[in-house]
Amino acid sequence: MSTKSKMILSATIAFAAIAAGTVATAADNEPELPKHEWGFKGPFGTYDRASAQRGYQIYKEVCSACHSLNMLSYRNLEELGLTDNQVKGLVSDIQIADIGDDGSAIDRPARPSDHFKKPFANELAAASANGGKAPPDLSVIVKAREGGPNYVYGILTGYVPFDKLSPDTIKTFNVTKDDYYNLYYPGHRIAMPPPLSDGKVTYADGTKNTLQQEASDVVEFLAWASEPHLEQRNRTGVRVILFLLAMAGLMYAVKRAVWADKH
């Protein structure tokens, strides 16, 4: 082997090693999202209504203090299996800002046709109450993040307390005692304090209120909020594909028959 080709070879190996090293560190920094089993995945997926109803309870009691759900109306909750009267009962204690008949600002009890009440009067109020940045609206949050439901579940369950962090992690990500460290948040330092914990809510149906259960329920609810027509879409899709397959078979037979004298 000539000196020149040796040089080229070693340069190539060095380059490949550096490239491989870069890839390896990039992978180290991003822990894999938890793989949760979701009933709404796949062509036959459906939402677990009981879980989503518990998820609404969590949204109402916890998330809605800061996060809006602008695209939804209270009437949409009927799609989760609640009756009209149950929805009316759920919203009866919510006061909505409106304009009265005489044009003055009033507060009135919520109706099922109202959009979900916003936690803050406007974007600026939301930002100033939350350290300068408004908490994101949750209407399509499950569709708006890489990893979807697993990401949201990961964020809700991925907090690590400061005293459990390794000195190395603290140094790499500049974590202080006042920061919240989350395994799955890009950059790891997240402004949102841990919203859920064991026993954060009390379920009426007796379901055990562990952190994992609460996170799973609220993600089920938010997944439904992001894609409320998923079940109808799946049902229609199965019929459409079956029809098209039958039609394809028929067209193939017709095509064969038509071409029979030409082949």
Next chain:
Amino acid sequence: MASSHGAPPVFNNKVIAWIDHRLPIFSYIDKEYNTFPTPRNFNYFWNFGAIATVMLVLMIATGVVLATNYTPNADLAFSSVERIMRDVPSGWLLRYLHMNGASFFFIAVYIHIFRGLYYGSYKAPRELLWMLGVVILLLMMATAFMGYVLPWGQMSFWGATVITNLFSAIPVVGDSIVTWLWGGFAIDNPTLNRFFALHYLLPFIIVAVVALHVVALHVHGSNNPLGIDTKGPQDTVPFHPYYTMKDGFGVICFLIVYCAFVFFMPNALGDVANYIPANPLVTPTEIVPEWYFLPFYAILRAVPDKLGGVLCMFGAIAVLFVLPWLDTSRVRSCTFRPVYKWFVLFLVVDVFALGVCGAHPPEGWYVPIGRLATVYYFFHFLILLPVLGKLERPLPLPSSIAEAVLLKKAA
């Protein structure tokens, strides 16, 4: 109605005969879509013209209904799309058909273009037919780009920022052009309004150019997998029922794949960031165009100079315009071009490599691979194609389509 090869049709229905005597639309349909002599040896690649036509009609039909429910206002566009998804009856279906329809329209057209490249469909006497096709591709790109802006998500906004800013690379008048495109000094409501208007207009211009494309096609008829001219009735079959039925089968197979995406993974081809409302103050970590633009995006970024990158990106399409004159080989079909065949297939690999580079941030290996693939893309068209046509020894051509078909049957 009865008709045979070449003879004018005789209409038994008196009303049709009366109309046709004054406005020969029925004679036209009979001549161009019924008895039209078509080479008998098409393979399934020849389905994609019909498939692309079906997708164009589907995009216009869903698009018109979506437009009746959409609000082209920077404050309302995002929520109006969500309202279509949630509250308009079957709105989710219309929106997902349209959104995924764009991708599948491009899939059909890219396969259609590959078919033309591989079987030399662009060569004399079909140069104008091919060039009209490139015009359609350009119009499709403009339409798709402006359509992607309409939901006013983060990728809509920042994609529009990147693409419109490309024009600022033009010396002297660049900045004025950008201001003119935006309708102001930033991307805002006027930009959204004009993009909506143009997104509604351009598809109808595409329909007009498609009509010219078909007129040009029907002068000399279709090319075929052997790339040799038809020599008489023994080489052809009437378009109906032979190819109407075969196209029907192909269209339905294509729709199966398309519907699998629409119903079971409608967001798989899109970017999650477009479900975040546009925010001019927050730049996404990565700005990536839709998948069908990725190879061109990679060419844009392969050149370290802005103007150079823009010129190369548009050059990648411009080179297709002059393709009929770059290819010096007199043989059309790659079936009889033993060397060039492999280079065409390698060009496909090259374009896929460009696509992968376009999808990733320009770091590490993606930089040299993207540059190499860009150089190869232009090398293929500007150097390889003219030179190889002179050097390559094509295989002997069959004397007629009928002969080749009969030989295959005997084998």
